Amino acid sequence: MLFSVLNPHRERLWHFHGGIHLPDEKALSNAGASVAAPLPTQLVVPLQQHIGAPSQACVGVGDQVKKGQVLAKPQGYVSAPVHAPSSGTVVAVEPRQVPHPSGLSAPCVVIATDGDDVWGELPAPLPDFAQQDPAELRERIRLSGIVGMGGASFPSSVKLNPGPDQPIETLIINGAECEPYITCDDLLMRERAADIVDGIRVMLHILGTQRCLVGIEDNKPEALAAMREAAQQANEQDGAAGRIKVMEIPTLYPSGGEKQLIKILTGKEVPSHGIPAQIGIVCQNVGTACAVADAVLRGRPLIERYVTVTGRGVGKPQNYRVRIGTPAADLVAASGGYTGALEKLVVGGPMMGFRIDSDAVPITKAANCLLALTPGESPDPGEPQPCIRCGRCAEVCPANLLPQQLYWHARAKDLDKVQDYNLFDCIECGCCAVVCPSHIPLVQYYRFAKTESWAREREKRAAEHARERHAAKEARLERLEREKKAKMRKKKEAVAPKGGKDDDKQAAIKAARERAAAKKREAPEAAAQKEAPEQNAAEAGAAAGAETPKVAAPDGKPPGAQANAKTQAKAAEQQGAQGAVPKPVPDDGSRAVDEAKAAGAETLGAGPDERPGEGSDDAKQPSAASSTEQERPRASAGRG
Amino acid sequence: MQARAGFISSPHAARVNSVDWVMLQVCLALVPGTLALVWFFGWGVLINMALAVVFAVVAEALVMKVRGRPALPAIADYSAVVTALLFALTIPPTLPWWLTLLGILFAIVIVKQLYGGIGYNPFNPAMAGYVFLLISYPVATTTWLPPDVPALLAAQDLVTLSFMDSARLIFTGALPAEHTWDAVSAATPLDEMRTLLDQGMTMDEIRASSPLWGLFGGRGWEWVAFWFLLGGLYMLWRKVITWQIPVAFLAGLMLAAAVFWLLDPQSYPAPMLHLVSGAAVLGAFFIATDPVSACTTKRGQLVYGFLIGVTIYVIRTWGGYPDAVAFSVLLLNIAAPMIDHYTQPRVFGQKRSA
Ligand code: SF4
Ligand code: SF4
Numbered sequence A: 001m002l003f004s005v006l007n008p009h010r011e012r013l014w015h016f017h018g019g020i021h022l023p024d025e026k027a028l029s030n031a032g033a034s035v036a037a038p039l040p041t042q043l044v045v046p047l048q049q050h051i052g053a054p055s056q057a058c059v060g061v062g063d064q065v066k067k068g069q070v071l072a073k074p075q076g077y078v079s080a081p082v083h084a085p086s087s088g089t090v091v092a093v094e095p096r097q098v099p100h101p102s103g104l105s106a107p108c109v110v111i112a113t114d115g116d117d118v119w120g121e122l123p124a125p126l127p128d129f130a131q132q133d134p135a136e137l138r139e140r141i142r143l144s145g146i147v148g149m150g151g152a153s154f155p156s157s158v159k160l161n162p163g164p165d166q167p168i169e170t171l172i173i174n175g176a177e178c179e180p181y182i183t184c185d186d187l188l189m190r191e192r193a194a195d196i197v198d199g200i201r202v203m204l205h206i207l208g209t210q211r212c213l214v215g216i217e218d219n220k221p222e223a224l225a226a227m228r229e230a231a232q233q234a235n236e237q238d239g240a241a242g243r244i245k246v247m248e249i250p251t252l253y254p255s256g257g258e259k260q261l262i263k264i265l266t267g268k269e270v271p272s273h274g275i276p277a278q279i280g281i282v283c284q285n286v287g288t289a290c291a292v293a294d295a296v297l298r299g300r301p302l303i304e305r306y307v308t309v310t311g312r313g314v315g316k317p318q319n320y321r322v323r324i325g326t327p328a329a330d331l332v333a334a335s336g337g338y339t340g341a342l343e344k345l346v347v348g349g350p351m352m353g354f355r356i357d358s359d360a361v362p363i364t365k366a367a368n369c370l371l372a373l374t375p376g377e378s379p380d381p382g383e384p385q386p387c388i389r390c391g392r393c394a395e396v397c398p399a400n401l402l403p404q405q406l407y408w409h410a411r412a413k414d415l416d417k418v419q420d421y422n423l424f425d426c427i428e429c430g431c432c433a434v435v436c437p438s439h440i441p442l443v444q445y446y447r448f449a450k451t452e453s454w455a456r457e458r459e460k461r462a463a464e465h466a467r468e469r470h471a472a473k474e475a476r477l478e479r480l481e482r483e484k485k486a487k488m489r490k491k492k493e494a495v496a497p498k499g500g501k502d503d504d505k506q507a508a509i510k511a512a513r514e515r516a517a518a519k520k521r522e523a524p525e526a527a528a529q530k531e532a533p534e535q536n537a538a539e540a541g542a543a544a545g546a547e548t549p550k551v552a553a554p555d556g557k558p559p560g561a562q563a564n565a566k567t568q569a570k571a572a573e574q575q576g577a578q579g580a581v582p583k584p585v586p587d588d589g590s591r592a593v594d595e596a597k598a599a600g601a602e603t604l605g606a607g608p609d610e611r612p613g614e615g616s617d618d619a620k621q622p623s624a625a626s627s628t629e630q631e632r633p634r635a636s637a638g639r640g
Numbered sequence B: 001m002q003a004r005a006g007f008i009s010s011p012h013a014a015r016v017n018s019v020d021w022v023m024l025q026v027c028l029a030l031v032p033g034t035l036a037l038v039w040f041f042g043w044g045v046l047i048n049m050a051l052a053v054v055f056a057v058v059a060e061a062l063v064m065k066v067r068g069r070p071a072l073p074a075i076a077d078y079s080a081v082v083t084a085l086l087f088a089l090t091i092p093p094t095l096p097w098w099l100t101l102l103g104i105l106f107a108i109v110i111v112k113q114l115y116g117g118i119g120y121n122p123f124n125p126a127m128a129g130y131v132f133l134l135i136s137y138p139v140a141t142t143t144w145l146p147p148d149v150p151a152l153l154a155a156q157d158l159v160t161l162s163f164m165d166s167a168r169l170i171f172t173g174a175l176p177a178e179h180t181w182d183a184v185s186a187a188t189p190l191d192e193m194r195t196l197l198d199q200g201m202t203m204d205e206i207r208a209s210s211p212l213w214g215l216f217g218g219r220g221w222e223w224v225a226f227w228f229l230l231g232g233l234y235m236l237w238r239k240v241i242t243w244q245i246p247v248a249f250l251a252g253l254m255l256a257a258a259v260f261w262l263l264d265p266q267s268y269p270a271p272m273l274h275l276v277s278g279a280a281v282l283g284a285f286f287i288a289t290d291p292v293s294a295c296t297t298k299r300g301q302l303v304y305g306f307l308i309g310v311t312i313y314v315i316r317t318w319g320g321y322p323d324a325v326a327f328s329v330l331l332l333n334i335a336a337p338m339i340d341h342y343t344q345p346r347v348f349g350q351k352r353s354a
Helices: A002-006 A134-143 A184-207 A221-238 A258-266 A286-298 A328-334 A392-396 A403-411 A415-420 A431-435 A442-495 A500-541 A559-577 A589-599 A601-610 A616-620 A624-629 A631-639 B019-041 B044-066 B071-076 B079-090 B097-113 B125-136 B138-142 B150-156 B163-172 B189-198 B203-209 B221-237 B244-263 B271-276 B280-287 B298-318 B325-342
Strands: A042-046 A070-073 A088-097 A105-113 A170-175 A212-217 A244-249 A281-285 A304-310 A318-323 A344-347 A354-356 A369-373
Touching: A042 A088, A134 A184, A134 A286, A170 A184, A170 A258, A170 A286, A184 A212, A184 A221, A184 A244, A184 A281, A184 A286, A184 A304, A212 A221, A212 A258, A221 A244, A244 A258, A258 A281, A281 A286, A286 A304, A304 A328, A318 A328, A328 A369, A392 A403, A392 A431, A403 A415, A403 A442, A415 A442, A431 A442, B019 B044, B019 B079, B019 B221, B019 B280, B044 B071, B044 B079, B044 B097, B044 B163, B079 B097, B079 B125, B079 B280, B097 B125, B125 B138, B125 B325, B189 B203, B221 B271, B221 B280, B244 B271, B244 B280, B244 B298, B271 B280, B271 B298, B280 B298, B280 B325, B298 B325
Parallel strands: A170 A212, A170 A281, A212 A244, A304 A369
Antiparallel strands: A042 A105, A088 A105, A304 A318, A344 A354, A344 A369
């Protein structure tokens, strides 16, 4: 309010509850221009880099591929194709370790690059996009493999198709980049502002919308200036003053969370469990906008992205333009290698990113940052102490939850209570955990509770299904019995015909009833199917980088330890299955082995399943080799 | 990069806060008020604090041992120290050492540890310890010293105690031979006021009756309150506490006082007098804000603080005790979970009515 009085040219901004100021550490990596990362000798391209159904490989070992050629085709509506980031030969199509919190492997196409880097055949550029049918443009975006590049990786074409019953008033472009350390969007906006704005124009056309707000935190003055200029030029060119507005927003974590940014810029709140389209808003990341421009105006699929390689654990933090599939290790090497003291390697930011155990994993479409943290930057928080109910967590929670109550009930595994306290509105931003004086790994508890809740939901559904199947079987048996009797009666009646009319009627009623029952049986399945994309959308709606990691029961122990032990136990067990002597597992390993045995497939299967539509094929075949062999190179890579 | 056992979930950023830091800030914030207390009421205050801290830390360590848990982390969070300090600041500077021991044992062993240790105690341990003594040994816990204000001492023929005298009194219960209890002790201003009001004196007469009264309230006491207030502001600044509880607490007390004072200023003391003459300021900033036993929702904290203030006024005016911070805090501790339940914040994206 005050702002609009003092500064009438400034649009009004709103606040969200909580949030925290963190040392932004962006100066580490945003000084120089971005550089093209060296083309690696091998590209490891995961088939699933999006939320939704995994795509199907359409190349085989030995195939020659050109840059931009489709490697895998989307399966279903919520899915995305994958393209060859450079030319070369396919040398393997197999599970490889991918950057995912579960640490599991997933199918990848491995390309030995030939260094020529020649483009294959590309679809025609569509510079006259304003004359094109939105559906056509959406299809172009879909076939270009574009997914949310802020970290959520939800297929963009789906987001750009809210349906006729959800008219979109505002397109919001997320350039907030609120996480510390990350500067790839900053550099992208400085260097490719015009392309981003072109992408915005395309998306405005697709959505049939005349209003776009670009939110950028005020700690990025150069990006702000570049974007303002580009937006103004575009508006003049289109003869639509003020159509695209660049808004400077105060730096406060997590203002780049989708729901938070929407609140800041429009004052509207995305309904709990809802998606932005319900309030007439579509939100896309600046990187996505740029990719849209490339796809529509140049016909180029998404094969490259800006990646920040930073943290004091690498020699020379910097931003790169990286081909998808480039191993993280290559980027670290390009950045001067490890400085020696490495606490952990993280994909994403320090607040919401996830730790990876191996730098062999490739960069994916959603990987905005590779963060090498030293012990000084990411100190071990130590043993958690009891909650002292100080309420600091509630003060900073952007979802306005009561994290201490959530923690309390999550610890007690009271799944109904955690949902009463709105567990599913938690965006896992980590604010609560950072300010907690007792150093309780709060987010870990929430993930655990979410995973458990999903599992319970699945069980419930399965039980229902079984019950219905049982009922159907009973009905069928009954019907057969009846038919038998009816036949016998008919035979008798053939001898002495009388009163057949009633029976006929009853049979008709029964048949109708059975039809209805059968329909009912199908219904839950249909509902479940419908739910999947919805859940996806909700997940994409969570702030950038939302993830479903492998979650261990915290059980009063540092949860990580147990989770790790579980992984190790898993590996040990697999080795055991191969006849090898199981590796001695440190700490509570023996218990973990038991647990892993007890949990068995559940531990393995649960990971991908939780994330709707995630490579469930892979879950059935996480080969022992991939998880044990890769542990070793890991060990050396980190110390190097 | 060996998979290190430990913390794997985000956030990976450094924690910006810790329990021991918070508790140390509280200790630091207590310094000005403590110095003022020592200034006006002598060395007994310091001796009590030292004793209480030692007792509390030893008690905490022993209990942890008995519970089969490591003692060091429990001591290293300084929560026992803060409990001990707050307890020592509420008891009279003459309290025999074994009563201090008893109070601390009750606070630490029964109220804190039997409920599960830090974070689980529904009651404020320091106040529970104090109330336990107040009920069991009402005389010893209400015998106060006169503030070291020369005019007052001269007018009423009182003396102050030296360090050695204080120590002897605390450890042996013996006064120096040349002094009598009458010469060294005095009622607290609130106590005095209650007695005189009950005798039918008006406020004007009471305030004129003795040099015990200063500008707003009891001499010396008002300065103690002032310095505790300063400490409280420091904690607000360091974000160790939030404003809701102290502000609502003082508002509740002052508002209740103001209503009756406006009705009849001769039988009801002015709000300022209530504010500065007892443990109100200490209570508002340091005691009611104890996170473990207070409300955690913001609106709940407003209700909680306000009700404590009002309850203090009610007990001070019509109850059986001259001061009532401890009772009121404990009473509202009981109500805190219920208040929390009815004051949950509206979750982002949910309808206001929810
Ligand atoms: S910040 Fe930590 S200690 Fe404080 S209430 Fe929240 S969970 Fe408990
Ligand atoms: S992680 Fe969840 S509970 Fe914690 S502050 Fe963020 S939204 Fe709130």
